[in-house]
Amino acid sequence: MGDSHLALDENLGPFGFYGKTDNLTRMSIDLRSDTLTKPSDGMRSAMASAEVGDDVYGEDPTVNSLEERVAKMFGKEAGLFTPTGSMANQLGIRLLVKPGEELLCEEDAHVVRAELGAGAAQGGITTRTWHAERGLLNAVDPIRMARPDAGAYLVSTTAIAIENTHNFGGGTVQSITEIASLYSQCKEIGISLHLDGARIWNAHIASSTPLLEYGKYFETISVCLSKGLGAPIGSVLLSNKENIAVARVWRKRLGAGMRQVGVLASAAHYALDHNIARLAEDHRHAQILASAIHSVAPDLVDPKVVDSNIVGLNLKSHRLDASQASAALREEGVLSGALGPKYLRLVTHLDVSTEQIEIAATKLAKILAE
Helix, strand or coil: CCHHHHCCCCCCCHHHCCCCCCHHHHHCEECCCHHHCCCCHHHHHHHHCCCCCCHHHCCCHHHHHHHHHHHHHCCCCEEEEECCHHHHHHHHHHHHCCCCCEEEEECCCHHHHCCCCHHHHHHCCEEEEECCHHHCCCCHHHHHHCCCCCCCCCCCEEEEEEECCECCCCCECCCHHHHHHHHHHHHHHCCEEEEEECCHHHHHHHHCCCHHHHHCCCCEEEEECCHHHCCCCCEEEEECHHHHHHHHHHHHHCCCCCCCCHHHHHHHHHHHHHCCCCHHHHHHHHHHHHHHHHHHCCCCCCHHHCCCCEEEEECCCCCCCHHHHHHHHHHCCEECEEEECCEEEEECCCCCCHHHHHHHHHHHHHHHCC
16 A cells, blocks of 8 residues: 555545544444543543552552563563553664664554654654555565665664554554564564564454564564553553663653553553453454445455454545545444545444444445445
């Protein structure tokens, strides 16, 4: 997917959302994003009873235990709680790429498309990208581009970022074989790997790849605890102790030194306890939507390539463009994301039931029928 395919429709708000929240929005089946999940009653209860302290002093026990827990899940030495996934990504990249050095990533990766140029604006780094169909990694592509130790007159590549699952690729799950191959080749030439694991939990459930296996191949990892897991806020950056100590300083320098943040860390603990395995339900819901659409408009989506909880519709040859389809669905009580003139995104999550998915599938089939 090139830039024109995913350029935001100028008639819509950010991420294809129409205007401010209104009564229709509150009553609708909301498939715009899994970032819209809200804390459950059980999660709210856990938050209310959280043990807290001052995290800047390192004295919030709930944050400390969360960082240790997530690090252990991926086989890393340490973790750092951050308010957003973008911050976790940028801190991780900063550890691997110095000002004037180069990061490689796929052209529609979140770190280069949706973090507002933070790597350049805040870190002084340069970026080059490669194209991959549906964002799927082929280790040959970045290795072919890499220029490690390029000398005094050229920019040196010091890191490669991989996104798993790949958001703008349609929730695609990266092959662990390709990841391992990339790691092996990067190790030989001295290039580090960063994992944007905003939806790594979805990749884990969809592929049955152990989290520890993912952890083996990346020097820095960001994992999100909101989105499909349902926490209201928060990500964790993972690496070795030395890197995390440096990242902690930069987190404070960037204004994200937080105090009694155990209230939020408690929500993340609850999410890890209750909401990982259930992601399989979101994936099943995505298949229901994709199959319903495919039955009336086969060119829009192939259920066989819907790997997780994101259904991307290619409207290139359809009578409706993305904004028209989104508006028609909204009138039927289904909210979607027009992420480009001809690209419509549907995202399943824990706040949408099977009954709602079946209703949405019927409405989607009705509106998108060719």
